[in-house]
Amino acid sequence: MTAEAGLLQQQLLSAQNPDGGWAYQRGTSWTEPSALALLALAAQGNSGQAYERGRGWLLKTQKPDGGWAPNPSIDTSTSVSSVAVLALAHADFKTPELIRGVRWILGQENGDTPALERIALRFLGASPPKAPGGSPWFPGTAAWVAPTSMSILALAAAASIGLPAAADYERLRSAVQRAQQYLLSRTCRDGGWNHGGSSFRSEDAESYPEMTGLALLALQNVSPAKLQNPLRRAEAFLSCPQPVEALSWLQLALLRHGRSVPVTTTRVVCRNNRDVCLRLLALASPDNNTFAAAFAS
Numbered sequence: 001m002t003a004e005a006g007l008l009q010q011q012l013l014s015a016q017n018p019d020g021g022w023a024y025q026r027g028t029s030w031t032e033p034s035a036l037a038l039l040a041l042a043a044q045g046n047s048g049q050a051y052e053r054g055r056g057w058l059l060k061t062q063k064p065d066g067g068w069a070p071n072p073s074i075d076t077s078t079s080v081s082s083v084a085v086l087a088l089a090h091a092d093f094k095t096p097e098l099i100r101g102v103r104w105i106l107g108q109e110n111g112d113t114p115a116l117e118r119i120a121l122r123f124l125g126a127s128p129p130k131a132p133g134g135s136p137w138f139p140g141t142a143a144w145v146a147p148t149s150m151s152i153l154a155l156a157a158a159a160s161i162g163l164p165a166a167a168d169y170e171r172l173r174s175a176v177q178r179a180q181q182y183l184l185s186r187t188c189r190d191g192g193w194n195h196g197g198s199s200f201r202s203e204d205a206e207s208y209p210e211m212t213g214l215a216l217l218a219l220q221n222v223s224p225a226k227l228q229n230p231l232r233r234a235e236a237f238l239s240c241p242q243p244v245e246a247l248s249w250l251q252l253a254l255l256r257h258g259r260s261v262p263v264t265t266t267r268v269v270c271r272n273n274r275d276v277c278l279r280l281l282a283l284a285s286p287d288n289n290t291f292a293a294a295f296a297s
Helices: 003-014 031-043 049-060 080-089 096-106 115-124 145-161 166-185 209-218 228-237 244-256 273-283
Strands: none
Touching (some): 003 031, 003 273, 031 049, 031 080, 031 273, 080 096, 096 145, 096 166, 145 209, 166 209, 209 228, 209 244, 228 244, 244 273
């Protein structure tokens, strides 16, 4: 463990709330930083009391529909469910809570666009906002790059530990492949990704470093021939200073694709607990399997 990782881990442990969860900065526990904290601690080899308390909080806050809301006081399950499932997939083996969470994610995938709507969008030169394979931030809305990428990581992690029936595994495999196709269809002209709602917001706009790193991480088993431009774009982003979120996703993605990552010589400033978690994930040993994919293309 590096000195930086040791300090950040102590910072994260001291920020844990009495209920076992984590806030973004301070106060009420939220799902995303709590799930990321479990992933960060696991990646650093820490599965002690703090980890178990965090896991307990995450299990306790699951909604009856199988998903998670951003905060327990909110009624609606959202895309943060993917981060929760990703964390639990590395802590549990086929628990009922994990299986329910996986099935909630599968239920959010956008289906085929009606034929008449496809014709109208083609006439306008736009791609469907609810393109097949993509996942939304909120149920029933348009798909975006970030929630789709996180759903891929969660489903792949769940499949890697196995589900009760072969049919579930095949369903996960198919869902991951459709989601990866969605991401590839949202690649910007410069090779990276931005939020990617439609061609008006994606292809014709510049990419963002954090979205490029996250999408590449979710595409780690896609043919390298399809990712040469995205990988070059990610390396170009890392050639200049980046905020901790972008730096972390880019480093994780490039390492997973077997690329070398330049050593960060400037001080990395973490603004909140989410940043601390992402930095700890990026600093973890490259051979940890926190973001290992379960499927070959």
